[in-house]
Amino acid sequence: MKVAVASAGNTLDSPVDPRFGRCAWFVIVDTDTMNLEAVPNPAAGAAGGAGIQAAQALLSRGVQAVIAGQVGPNAFQVLSTAGVRVLPFGGGSVKDAVDAFTAGQLTEAAAPTGPAHMGMVPGDSTPGFPSGGMGPGWGMGRGGGRGRGRGRRGW
Amino acid sequence: MKISVASGKGGTGKTMVAVGLAVAAESAVLVDCDAEAPNCHIFLRKGDPEVHEVFVPVPQVDASRCSLCGACAQACRFNALAVAGGKVILFDKLCHGCGVCTAVCPSGAVQEVKRKVGVVEVDEDGSLVVVTGRLDVGEATPVPVIKAAKRLAPSAGITIVDCAPGTSCAVVEAVKDSDLCLLVTEPTPFGLHDLRMAADTLAELEIPAAVVVNRSDGEDAGVREFCRTRGLAIAAELPVDRRAAESYAVGKHPSLEHEEWRRAFRRLLCTVTRTASGREC
Numbered sequence: 001m002k003v004a005v006a007s008a009g010n011t012l013d014s015p016v017d018p019r020f021g022r023c024a025w026f027v028i029v030d031t032d033t034m035n036l037e038a039v040p041n042p043a044a045g046a047a048g049g050a051g052i053q054a055a056q057a058l059l060s061r062g063v064q065a066v067i068a069g070q071v072g073p074n075a076f077q078v079l080s081t082a083g084v085r086v087l088p089f090g091g092g093s094v095k096d097a098v099d100a101f102t103a104g105q106l107t108e109a110a111a112p113t114g115p116a117h118m119g120m121v122p123g124d125s126t127p128g129f130p131s132g133g134m135g136p137g138w139g140m141g142r143g144g145g146r147g148r149g150r151g152r153r154g155w
Numbered sequence: 156m157k158i159s160v161a162s163g164k165g166g167t168g169k170t171m172v173a174v175g176l177a178v179a180a181e182s183a184v185l186v187d188c189d190a191e192a193p194n195c196h197i198f199l200r201k202g203d204p205e206v207h208e209v210f211v212p213v214p215q216v217d218a219s220r221c222s223l224c225g226a227c228a229q230a231c232r233f234n235a236l237a238v239a240g241g242k243v244i245l246f247d248k249l250c251h252g253c254g255v256c257t258a259v260c261p262s263g264a265v266q267e268v269k270r271k272v273g274v275v276e277v278d279e280d281g282s283l284v285v286v287t288g289r290l291d292v293g294e295a296t297p298v299p300v301i302k303a304a305k306r307l308a309p310s311a312g313i314t315i316v317d318c319a320p321g322t323s324c325a326v327v328e329a330v331k332d333s334d335l336c337l338l339v340t341e342p343t344p345f346g347l348h349d350l351r352m353a354a355d356t357l358a359e360l361e362i363p364a365a366v367v368v369n370r371s372d373g374e375d376a377g378v379r380e381f382c383r384t385r386g387l388a389i390a391a392e393l394p395v396d397r398r399a400a401e402s403y404a405v406g407k408h409p410s411l412e413h414e415e416w417r418r419a420f421r422r423l424l425c426t427v428t429r430t431a432s433g434r435e436c
Contacts, residue, residue: 049234049249056228056237074246082239 003101004028004058005094006068010038012095018069019114021051027094028063031102051075051116059084067097067106070114088113156432157314159333161357163349165320167339168369168393171403173317174198175410175420176427182282184311186304188329189319190273190288190297198408199285204276209288209303210269211252216243220264227256227265248295273300275307284309301328313428320349322356330362335431337390339367342375350378354385365390365430367423388430391423 006023007014017023022044028037039061043053051071055078058066065085079086087106089097100106160173170187174195177185187195214227214236221243228236228243235249236256247270257265273290288304290297297319308314318329330336338353340346350366357364366382368375371392382389393399399409399416409416428436 043234046234049246052237052246052249053234055239056225056234059239060225078237078239078244081242081244 001031001065002028002061002063003031003065003067003098004061004063005089005097006041006066007038007094010040012036012098013093015093016067016069016089016091016097018090020066020068020071020075021046021054023054023068026054026058028058028061029094029098031098049074052078055079055082055084065101067101071109071112072114072116073112074116076109076112086113156312156335156428157316157333158427158431159316159318159330159336159362160339161318161326161330161336161353162320162339163322163351163353164340164346167320167341167346168367169320169339170195170198170317171399171408172337172339172367172369172393172420172423173315174408175416176313176424177283177285177315178408178410179417179420179424180313180315182311183313183315184284184286184308186308186314186316187285187287188301188304188316188325190290190300190304190325191319193287193289193317195317196276196278196285196287197406199278199283200406202278202280204278204285204287207275207277207303207307208271209273209275209300211250211272211299212254212267213247213250213252213270214245214256214265215268216245217264217266218242220262221260222262222264224261226259226261230255230259248293251296252299273297273303275300275304277307279309284311297325298328301325305329322352326353326356327360330357330360333362335427336362336364337367337427338364338387339369340378341370342368342372342378344377347377347381351381354381354387363430365427368392370395390426390430391419393419 004026006017006020007025007027008017010025023041026039041054042057043050046053051074055075059082067087067089069090071086086109088109160169162169177183187193223238225238228238233249233251235246237244272294276287278285286304286308288300290300316329319325336357340350365388367390368378371394398413402409402412410420425436428434
């Protein structure tokens with residue numbers, strides 16, 4: 001079975017990304033052969049509908065199960081319609097996630113595990129929902145210096 | 156002559172200025188393009204408006220003709236379509252109604268149907284016509300409603316367009332095709348910060364702009380300095396006036412209550428007319 005793990009990096013040691021739609025990589029492991037393939041998430045920088053695009057990309061690769069910190073409602077709809085199992089897993093590496101999966105320790109989600117747009121704002125958290133994403137900042141540093149030069153009389 | 160009223164910062168007095176100009180004109184069309192929170196009509200309390208529903212096209216897939224090839228989902232730049240489990244799933248809130256899915260479908264399985272996103276109310280009462288765009292709650296973009304409001308507005312000697320705050324698509328759509336855009340600001344760091352963004356947006360759109368300072372303290376140092384460096388004219392400095400706040404608090408426009416305010420807006424209208432059309436008034 002092909003399992004895709006949302007990941008911050010492209011190796012087995014990379015941490016599982018809490019976001020599905022906007023994770024950097026999907027590490028896809030075939031649990032029968034233990035073949036491993038890392039593909040960049042084509043939706044990581046999408047303006048909107050990232051979860052949908054990411055889910056579609058995984059379907060085209062024949063993925064049958066998805067492991068991520070959280071999966072939002074739109075992505076969940078695409079994945080569950082296609083019969084793909086959604087397995088939440090937080091706080092570990094890709095290898096930890098795959099090990100837990102093969103050991104049968106992961107529970108399939110029956111509903112979306114996070115709110116829509118969760119991956120869009122760093123640290124956004126809605127009351128009642130688990131705390132959210134770790135995306136790249138959107139700031140545009142504009143701070144100035146502190147002006148500590150010393151004036152000197154004359155030129 | 157089309158004058159838009161925008162600001163950057165919310166709460167600076169766009170609606171007050173837009174309504175003031177419309178009232179000062181002998182006859183005018185006022186288009187409220189702040190479709191997420193339209194409220195020009197509160198000042199004007201008109202009668203029974205004519206209501207037009209606004210629709211956007213969304214795709215509908217004929218399953219009997221669809222080959223599940225996925226061309227539609229792949230072509231959609233808004234990711235509003237997905238092919239999964241032997242069917243096409245539409246996320247209609249993401250759809251911008253561009254029609255590319257219909258165009259690319261090799262089997263002719265996609266047709267467009269209408270989805271309602273809001274209404275335009277046209278309130279015509281004598282010399283002042285108020286056109287209000289009103290987006291349905293939960294909709295993602297007001298742009299189709301703004302387009303419809305502008306389209307349904309009757310042509311007039313003077314059209315005033317009240318915009319939403321900010322600098323997003325909603326504002327760009329509303330200010331488009333203006334002869335002049337008034338940027339309403341207030342003499343605070345917040346007003347100035349957002350005025351800069353709004354001025355940059357208009358410069359990008361190549362729309363002439365002038366500034367109205369509302370709740371002016373008479374000095375407005377930061378705003379004046381900014382306008383000088385950017386070559387922006389200050390069309391009016393409207394003073395802090397308790398009477399204006401009191402009128403506003405009960406939903407009345409100060410120019411309908413106080414002679415000084417009526418004259419102030421009359422003067423502003425003349426300045427605007429001169430700047431936008433070169434005509435005297």
